[in-house]
Amino acid sequence: MHIVWKDSVDAATYEEARVGRVFNHRRPERFPLAIVKATCEADIVATVKLAAERGCRVAVRSGGHSWAAWSVRDASILIDLGSYKTLEVDAERRTACASPSMTGRELNTVLIRDHQLMFPGGHCPDVGLGGFLLQGGMGWNCRNWGWACERVLAVDVVTAEGQLLHCNSSQNADLYWAARGAGPGFPGVVTKFHLSLNPYPKRGFRSSGYLYPVSLYRQAFQWILSISPTFDYDTEIAMISHYPEGENEIQIFILLVTMKAEVEEAEKALRPAQETRPVGTVSEWFCQEDSLDNQYNKQANANPEQHRYCTDNAYIENDADVPAVLEEAFTTLPHRKAFTLWYAMNPCSRRKLPDMALSLQSDHYFALYTVWEKEEDDHRCRAWVHKVMKSVERHSIGAYLGDSDFQVRRTKFWADDNARRLTEVRRRWDPLGRICGYLDAGDLSGTRGLDNAHEWKL
Structure with missing residues (x-):
């Protein structure tokens, strides 16, 4: 497991690990304690347990396309999944199992070339599956085909306690429920998404x-x-x-x-x-x-x-x-x-x-x-x-x-009942706020989460 500690490397190495994969060049003035460049599920499990030992939080980066750079948090260990790439395809069942840092273009390049299948991932090609699917996934032809997260059949998750779980509609169902729309407040680290696929049009x-x-x-x-x-x-x-x-x-x-x-x-x-x-x-x-x-x-x-x-x-x-x-x-x-x-x-x-x-x-x-x-x-x-x-x-x-950027403007993101249920799920699975969660002004939301109310509306 490769770890870049803020106090143990030169400034250039740390800065590259901190924000080198952040798409928005309006760089945040927030500084993690360390960045782990994970290459497998075992690295993720070990990092969550390391954070627990040190009494600090965990942040996660999949593709680096969060406009607000949610992954860059003070007093945290950042798990950067950029080097953790895995993809398995079952063409007959039209399913795939992919790691969060797989981008829409990477996934669909393989699916179209080898199987004449596609997944309605993000429109921007370098968006990672992780953040995209956790926040719902407004993907290709969403107006008709629905949200991309509706095609998530299951997720594999490392909990805030460092336990690796499989979650679907009948097994750890509350985490599966939250993984389809919780966004950065999901109370765990997703290691794999199990996906349902579409046929790719024969004529493109x-x-x-x-x-x-x-x-x-x-x-x-x-x-x-x-x-x-x-x-x-x-x-x-x-x-x-x-x-x-x-x-x-x-x-x-x-x-x-x-x-x-x-x-x-x-x-x-x-x-x-x-x-x-x-x-x-x-x-x-x-x-x-x-x-x-x-x-x-x-x-x-x-x-x-x-x-x-x-x-x-x-x-x-x-x-x-x-x-x-x-x-x-x-x-x-x-x-x-x-x-x-x-x-x-x-x-x-x-x-x-x-x-x-x-x-x-x-x-x-x-x-x-x-x-x-x-x-x-x-x-x-x-x-x-x-x-x-x-x-x-x-x-x-x-x-x-x-x-959205919760540091600038907060509004409603869920139906009221869903927002309350999401808060309950987050507190059940991460009562200490080990996973960084929603980055509001001052990074103070913790286990409370977002208010789910219009801030400016008159």
């Missing part, structure tokens, strides 16, 4: 795209809102506000990605959008050949490495005037690399969810991804996010854990 993906000037924001938004609830089951729908490369004006991009076995099926699925789109596009395409790998590349370009990030999000009330609520967010980006996202969630948002911690959703998911390079722009970019979200929260029912 197909997509249609419509780029509008910002002056047509309202018309474009009203159109996509009107067609998305009853649109094709295998089609993902999103609207993005961004600065296209080489352009000086914000433009509104509507993307429909369909996942069908045959080209004819894809054309039929995408045709209603093509026939009803508003006039005035800057550019467009219809039913273009696409692939998961191509979509990953586009996501990577939109989320560049070695940049500074500030994000926030909200589930907008179903009956809100969504274009009006989000107009400032979509038409006043603070930086050329920033972008704003609306993601269609209906019809998934209208069905009863399985019995799991994840319990909050609406027809409209909205997120800000503010991206910049220079520290001197920190205040301006962060202030813009704060200003927008102060207004948007008045029309929201809560937020998604994955794009």
Whole structure:
């Protein structure tokens, strides 16, 4: 087991271990006692027991894509799972067993190449399965296929006492319940996810795209809102506000990605959008050949490495005037690399969810991804996010854990009953707060957890 102790190595070695795999280059001023570079389950068990002996907390890093760097905590031992990679696939049963640091791209590269299967993991290719699935997993085609955590059949977990357990609907069921939506407050360390898989479309993906000037924001938004609830089951729908490369004006991009076995099926699925789109596009395409790998590349370009990030999000009330609520967010980006996202969630948002911690959703998911390079722009970019979200929260029912920073803003993340049950599960399995949990302002939440209440809502 390789351990980097803060007081026993040179500053450069420690700093690389502390934040080298943290995606957001707005580096936190928090300093773990040590970083363990785990390579197997035994390393994880040993680290949890070591933390207990030393009376300190344990933090976990899977992919390093947490915008708030939840894994970097004072007075803790950080278990970095980046070198712990394992994947087993049962193609006949359409299942896989994967370690938390496997990224969506790594997992799907093997599944598609070797088995013509896929898993609806994170859109950004380098997101690790661990944080993504624990917070629910808003993955590919979530509006129809449901949350990625619904495809978690079981989890293997190291408890706060260092015991390795298998958890499913009939065995250690409360931990299994919590593993699907607890996020960073999960009271243990997941070592393996047992997953149900999808067939990968024989002909790959197909997509249609419509780029509008910002002056047509309202018309474009009203159109996509009107067609998305009853649109094709295998089609993902999103609207993005961004600065296209080489352009000086914000433009509104509507993307429909369909996942069908045959080209004819894809054309039929995408045709209603093509026939009803508003006039005035800057550019467009219809039913273009696409692939998961191509979509990953586009996501990577939109989320560049070695940049500074500030994000926030909200589930907008179903009956809100969504274009009006989000107009400032979509038409006043603070930086050329920033972008704003609306993601269609209906019809998934209208069905009863399985019995799991994840319990909050609406027809409209909205997120800000503010991206910049220079520290001197920190205040301006962060202030813009704060200003927008102060207004948007008045029309929201809560937020998604994955794009949140509890140090800045707390809101609702679960249904009230689920939040209370989650607190009980956390206290039962980790009464001393050995696992770091939710990083709020001052890192004070401990076993109390989050309040699950709107902080700013008027």
